[in-house]
Amino acid sequence: MHLFRTMAISGSALTAERLRLDIIANNLANANTTRTAAGGPFRRQVTVFAPRGDETQFLYPGMGTPAGAFRGRGVRVAAVSEDPSPFKRVYDPGHPDADASGYVSLPNVNVVTEMVDMLAAQRAYEANVSAIVAARTMAERALDIGRA
Amino acid sequence: MVDKLLSTPAQRVLEKALGASGLAHEVIAHNLANVETPGFKRSEVLFQDRLASALAALEGSDGSLKGARTNARHLPIGEAPSLDAVEPVVVVRAETSLRPDGNNVDLDSEMVKLSENQMLYETLAQLVRMKLTSLR
Numbered sequence: 001m002h003l004f005r006t007m008a009i010s011g012s013a014l015t016a017e018r019l020r021l022d023i024i025a026n027n028l029a030n031a032n033t034t035r036t037a038a039g040g041p042f043r044r045q046v047t048v049f050a051p052r053g054d055e056t057q058f059l060y061p062g063m064g065t066p067a068g069a070f071r072g073r074g075v076r077v078a079a080v081s082e083d084p085s086p087f088k089r090v091y092d093p094g095h096p097d098a099d100a101s102g103y104v105s106l107p108n109v110n111v112v113t114e115m116v117d118m119l120a121a122q123r124a125y126e127a128n129v130s131a132i133v134a135a136r137t138m139a140e141r142a143l144d145i146g147r148a
Numbered sequence: 149m150v151d152k153l154l155s156t157p158a159q160r161v162l163e164k165a166l167g168a169s170g171l172a173h174e175v176i177a178h179n180l181a182n183v184e185t186p187g188f189k190r191s192e193v194l195f196q197d198r199l200a201s202a203l204a205a206l207e208g209s210d211g212s213l214k215g216a217r218t219n220a221r222h223l224p225i226g227e228a229p230s231l232d233a234v235e236p237v238v239v240v241r242a243e244t245s246l247r248p249d250g251n252n253v254d255l256d257s258e259m260v261k262l263s264e265n266q267m268l269y270e271t272l273a274q275l276v277r278m279k280l281t282s283l284r
Contacts, residue, residue: 006174013181020184049185051178070171070238072178075185124183127255131177134266138173141273142166145280 005073006135012052012074013128017121019077020047024118031109034097041097042107043082050078083108153283157231161199162276168195168236169269175238176262179253186249190258195236202234 023045033042053073085108093102172193182188215225246252 006170006177009174009177009181013183016181017184049182051182051185051188053178070174070191072175072191074178074181120184123255124180127180127183127259128177130259131173131180131262134262135173135177138170138266138269138273141270145273145277147277 003135003139007132009072009074010128010131010135012076014125014132016047016049016075016077017125017128019080020049020121021118021125023047023080024114024121027109028111028114031107031111031114033107034095034104041087041105042109043087044085044107044109045080046083047077048079048081049075052076159276159279161203161231162272162279164234164236165195165199166269166272166276168193169265169272171236171238172265173262173269176258176265179258180255180262183251183253183255183258186251188251188253189240189242189244190253191238191240193236193238195234198234198236202231206231 027044030042036042051072052075053071087105087108089103089105091102092098092104095104098104172195175191175193179190213226215222217224241252244252246254
């Protein structure tokens with residue numbers, strides 16, 4: 001068991017989930033932003049996760065890679081991309097950002113979806129904290145072997 | 149003589165099991181880190197069953213038929229690996245899917261495995277410690 005590499009695996013997940021939470025918080029904060037610096041309403045952002053390390057091993061059940069060749073190194077945020085789904089259009093001619101026909105384009109942020117994603121991110125974060133605590137406890141027990 | 153004291157078969161098995169348990173924690177941690185990654189397939193460590201079959205073969209109590217080998221070039225049939233040859237292996241479970249995006253990591257199942265593996269590791273470390281202390 002590689003002590004720090006094991007904790008780094010779980011640490012990568014903490015970083016990734018924290019970034020995901022930031023993106024979700026940003027989406028929620030801008031759920032009604034109709035005027036961005038680049039013009040137009042705010043577009044929802046999504047984090048794309050990818051495993052870190054070599055994941056391209058296909059194995060028959062019963063075979064396996066030897067212990068020394070396990071390449072999993074956790075998770076990383078591969079990209080923060082924009083959600084291409086269309087904006088919401090609401091009829092509101094009195095709005096300062098209404099177009100010629102009186103429709104306002106609102107951000108494509110669904111508050112309920114963001115809340116559910118936030119819960120999932122929180123649960124994943126807590127699970128990885130448990131993994132770090134377990135790793136630390138196991139290392140302490142291993143150190144106890146040599147103690148008088 | 150000292151190395152005979154410190155490396156009886158029982159102790160070698162304990163150390164191997166300890167190493168396998170440490171590897172299992174890494175694999176579980178990797179699964180947990182990727183619980184939200186689309187398309188990710190969980191991995192697991194196979195060791196206990198292989199060790200059990202090697203131990204059963206050692207005692208001759210596994211009941212399997214063994215092919216007789218009268219020549220070194222005969223292929224071994226039904227022979228379990230020797231105790232020293234048992235190693236943990238990591239397998240990717242690519243045949244299941246839990247969510248529409250292909251991810252098959254079950255958070256609750258992995259958390260249970262994490263706890264079990266932690267208890268196993270601490271027990272094994274305790275046993276190793278007891279063996280070393282009893283040599284004193």
